[in-house]
Amino acid sequence: MTAVQKRIFINKLALIFSTLSALIALAFLFWILGVLVMKGLSALNWNIFIYEGAPPGYEDSGLKHALVGQLILVGMATGVGVPFGILAGTYLSEYGKNSKLANTIRDISDIMMSAPSIVIGAFVYAIVVLPMGHFSAWAGAIALGIIMIPIILRTTDDMLQLVPGTLREAAFALGAPKYKVILSVVYRGAKAGILTGVLLGVARVAGETAPLLFTSFNDNFFTTDLNQAMPSLTVTMFNYATSPYEDWQQLGWAAAFILSMFILGLNIAGRLILLTRKKGK
Amino acid sequence: MIDKIFQNLTRISAFLILLIVAWIFVVLFNQSMEAMQTFGLDFITKDEWAPNVDKFGAYAAIFGSVASTFLAMILAIPVAIGVAIFLSEIAHDKIKGFFGVSVELLAAIPSVIYGMWGLFYFVPILRDFTGGMGIGLLAAGIVLAIMILPFMAAVTRDAMNTTPDILKESAYALGGTQWDVIKDVIIPYAKAGIIGSLILALGRAIGETMAVTFVMGNVHKVPTSILSPTTSIPVTLANEFTEADTSLYFSSLFGLALTLLIMSFVVIAIAKFYFLRKARRA
Numbered sequence: 001m002t003a004v005q006k007r008i009f010i011n012k013l014a015l016i017f018s019t020l021s022a023l024i025a026l027a028f029l030f031w032i033l034g035v036l037v038m039k040g041l042s043a044l045n046w047n048i049f050i051y052e053g054a055p056p057g058y059e060d061s062g063l064k065h066a067l068v069g070q071l072i073l074v075g076m077a078t079g080v081g082v083p084f085g086i087l088a089g090t091y092l093s094e095y096g097k098n099s100k101l102a103n104t105i106r107d108i109s110d111i112m113m114s115a116p117s118i119v120i121g122a123f124v125y126a127i128v129v130l131p132m133g134h135f136s137a138w139a140g141a142i143a144l145g146i147i148m149i150p151i152i153l154r155t156t157d158d159m160l161q162l163v164p165g166t167l168r169e170a171a172f173a174l175g176a177p178k179y180k181v182i183l184s185v186v187y188r189g190a191k192a193g194i195l196t197g198v199l200l201g202v203a204r205v206a207g208e209t210a211p212l213l214f215t216s217f218n219d220n221f222f223t224t225d226l227n228q229a230m231p232s233l234t235v236t237m238f239n240y241a242t243s244p245y246e247d248w249q250q251l252g253w254a255a256a257f258i259l260s261m262f263i264l265g266l267n268i269a270g271r272l273i274l275l276t277r278k279k280g281k
Numbered sequence: 282m283i284d285k286i287f288q289n290l291t292r293i294s295a296f297l298i299l300l301i302v303a304w305i306f307v308v309l310f311n312q313s314m315e316a317m318q319t320f321g322l323d324f325i326t327k328d329e330w331a332p333n334v335d336k337f338g339a340y341a342a343i344f345g346s347v348a349s350t351f352l353a354m355i356l357a358i359p360v361a362i363g364v365a366i367f368l369s370e371i372a373h374d375k376i377k378g379f380f381g382v383s384v385e386l387l388a389a390i391p392s393v394i395y396g397m398w399g400l401f402y403f404v405p406i407l408r409d410f411t412g413g414m415g416i417g418l419l420a421a422g423i424v425l426a427i428m429i430l431p432f433m434a435a436v437t438r439d440a441m442n443t444t445p446d447i448l449k450e451s452a453y454a455l456g457g458t459q460w461d462v463i464k465d466v467i468i469p470y471a472k473a474g475i476i477g478s479l480i481l482a483l484g485r486a487i488g489e490t491m492a493v494t495f496v497m498g499n500v501h502k503v504p505t506s507i508l509s510p511t512t513s514i515p516v517t518l519a520n521e522f523t524e525a526d527t528s529l530y531f532s533s534l535f536g537l538a539l540t541l542l543i544m545s546f547v548v549i550a551i552a553k554f555y556f557l558r559k560a561r562r563a
Contacts, residue, residue, distance in 0.1 A: 002373040014464075025360055029427070074322065088295040102434075116489075118488065119309070209391065209393045238393055241397045249401075259391060
């Protein structure tokens with residue numbers, strides 16, 4: 001073999017290895033997706049949306065309790081996480097800019113974004129559940145909200161910085177005070193980006209299980225009482241899947257399917273918003 | 282006037298992040314005080330975890346966390362780099378778009394679903410191959426590897442894509458094969474970014490709870506083989522937090538949480554401050 005042939009051979013080998021690893025990865029991931037769709041679809045029926053949890057063996061059992069609980073928890077978390085995240089992102093982009101302080105906050109927030117979510121759960125347990133004396137929807141929502149803030153902060157900061165400085169200067173030249181410039185010029189310019197950030201943030205916390213395990217805990221019945229334990233799709237899924245009862249495991253897969261579709265939908269919607277905006281320009 | 286109010290509102294929100302992080306450390310530290318005073322350094326060096334006699338040593342859980350993450354990294358890194366090379370250099374534009382987006386979407390699937398798949402579909406197959414229970418360190422490592430693979434591949438691809446086309450074109454003009462370009466141009470150029478991305482994925486894996494809770498076994502023993510059931514810090518927290526009945530037990534669990542937080546903080550900080558910052562400057 002000449003040197004050139006050897007290089008061509010090694011090149012082929014490397015490309016084959018790389019394509020193979022892509023195929024292996026794809027195979028595993030489609031296996032998981034396939035299981036999720038097959039199991040989820042076969043377990044899906046209207047009863048799931050009508051009935052709440054029941055002991056194993058009951059015909060009329062569903063996931064209404066967990067679906068509603070999930071919406072309440074994620075909704076409340078969004079109520080906590082989005083305003084704080086957007087305001088903090090605004091500070092970094094519009095007031096802090098490249099100062100040392102702003103960069104420190106960016107770094108800390110980035111680290112927070114990757115911190116283990118179960119630790120956030122333990123923290124909220126100590127500051128909310130212990131003083132209250134029992135699990136509550138509040139605790140779950142606060143845990144999810146804390147996880148959400150750094151995500152929203154990051155995207156808001158990035159998106160606001162994309163708004164051209166000339167727009168701000170034009171508004172200042174008209175005599176607008178800074179808050180007015182931010183509220184009606186900068187926010188308006190970054191609307192699509194911020195919305196995408198919010199959607200991705202919601203999608204991210206909607207899939208969290210670990211921080212809910214000992215904050216909102218779980219409940220097999222329908223409840224809207226925010227001072228009590230609140231069921232969620234993720235924790236219900238965890239409990240049902242680890243139970244030995246076949247019908248509960250079925251419901252667990254249905255919950256997994258519904259939740260994944262919700263999260264994938266949010267992700268796709270977020271991407272589409274950014275995409276259509278880019279095209280519109 | 283309104284201007285000042287608005288500015289202060291945003292400033293308070295930004296400081297809230299710092300406050301929360303500091304608060305988390307203080308609370309976890311305070312709660313784990315009792316365990317630290319009782320056991321001292323033994324807490325992280327002894328592996329006896331016996332709630333019935335109020336003895337808590339976290340070594341097995343720490344070992345399980347490190348071992349399962351290590352295993353996952355060994356399995357996932359070559360595949361993720363392969364996928365990243367495929368996505369940035371080999372695939373046709375159309376496939377690239379479709380494949381790239383599906384990898385990113387897969388990274389968004391909740392980890393609890395990877396865990397369920399592991400328990401119901403993967404563990405039985407693994408059991409047929411290896412004998413024994415199927416549940417254990419190896420199963421946890423593999424499920425964890427599959428879970429972080431999409432994230433790892435996506436960020437590694439992004440790092441590789443930062444290589445300027447002109448560098449690649451110059452190498453091709455000199456007669457380099459694709460592999461020559463990848464190994465001698467792209468990887469050296471994007472090295473810091475790639476390593477940073479891999480460590481970021483490691484930080485994610487070490488704190489992952491739900492993907493491994495199902496398949497690790499929750500047995501407080503340092504594993505004697507790769508097949509033995511064991512535990513990790515997040516698995517122990519998920520399984521035992523609501524069962525803790527004595528204050529020392531409770532405090533020990535908070536000690537575990539603090540240990541995990543410090544471990545992941547250090548890992549992520551290394552990735553961010555050393556490698557990714559270097560990559561940004563380059």
